[in-house]
Amino acid sequence: MAAAPPPRMLLVVALAVACCLVQLAAGDTNGVFEPCSDARIQRGDGFTFGVVFAGYSSFFSGQTQLSPCDRRLNLASSAQLAVFRPKVDEISLLTVNTTTGFNPASVGGYMVAFAGRKYAARSPPIFVSNSSFTVSSFTLVLEFNKGRLQNLHWKKDGCDACSGKSNFVCLGKQTCAIRTQSCKNQGPVDCSIGIQLAFSGTDKHESVLNSWYEVSNLRQYSLYGLYSNLKDTLSGQFNKFF
Template identity: 80%
Template sequence: SPTTANLLLPRLATDRAAMAASASAPPHSLLLAAVALAALASVAAARDENGVYDPCSDTRIQRGDGFSFGIAFATLGAFYSGGSVQLSPCDRRLSLASSGQLAVFRPKVDEISLLTINTTTGFNPATAGGYMVAFAGRKYAARSVPTFVSNSSYTVSSFTLVLEFNKGRLQNLHWKKDGCGACAKSSSLVCIGKQTCAFRTQSCKSQGPVDCSIGIQLAFSGTDKHESVLNSWYEVSNLRQYSLYGLYSNLKDTLSGQFNKFF
């Protein structure tokens, strides 16, 4: 079947889908611009009937809807209460309002997307705390485990995230390890933890020549509110040997000029 490519460029702060904030959402110091590239999807186009834009509100989705979720950046300990219980970034018991930074995305349900966070124009994931958590919902709060992004030595720029639904309700967010097979493709890459390729932070812009902007391959699994099966994670798992992030790297380079127009 033919592939589709839907490109959403970052907009100004008045963009409802990009801001996606309400009084119930935790305050944040920075909303990072997001680029979502939906590609290789065989799902027929459908109208977005999900009117919930706040990532800290609950909703049930169907295929073709937009779905808002957040990614919070902070230190590892900032995601835990009492040092042992991980809470959602929407939970006010955490101190993320003063220490965390936030990106909000709204991909289309069951399309494969590449989400990017530009780190060449001021945002530094290492100084933001070095870890990130993906999350959505309040009563039905779901959050991923914290995953390492960057410190003074290493920076991971490529991630795979799967949103798992049951009858349209978000149940979990899973970071999938990509392995170290791609590390040999660049002398700037090293394998850390025998699971992930990372750049040496000193080689990343602003210290070096490498664009270490964060790229997240996003896919969906489970069922929507009509119990239709969400298939995009199955498609991604079959394509992972080709690295979607590598496939889109040239496109990301062409967008760098577009980023500079907005920052």
């Protein structure tokens, strides 16, 4: 599979919020920093993956969804790319700032997370934004088998967190969305994208990756609210500088 030129790069602030002690970069044994390359990881490594924003059909050739690294998709001319490198098996919050000009709806309104070339893995396209509604909170699980990325899963958060809030709607009885006209550039709300990231499966030493299990347990204790408040705080701090 030929690797395509990368889509245009977003100015991204990636915020990794560790639930345990932060390990030094010297402990990172993964030398792969490009999302269209293959890596085999262990716990505590950094792991590079990408998120591409484009239209739903842009991720398909005929009826087959391809990796964004596949040249046949021709994403370089129109899509936007964010690249992250979280620590393996730490719960992280990754953010894409949409208050400084980037509008996901303008490039098609969907996103796909991906990594790898020979072992190309990609998530299904997930809706982010159109002229009516915008989803700003997501949960992504990276699933590994013996250190190789196998799958990327978007997990639905449900609508309990936005129940009764007038600016929000529940899409498909599974996802909280805000009315796009309320988002900054049109309204008062910061609709920057927040991706809560966790890991599952096993690393190259067959050690079990537990962070998704931890997230699934913590969700019953208003983890959504914790990360939402944290995202608002951090976004406010960065807005002072940019």
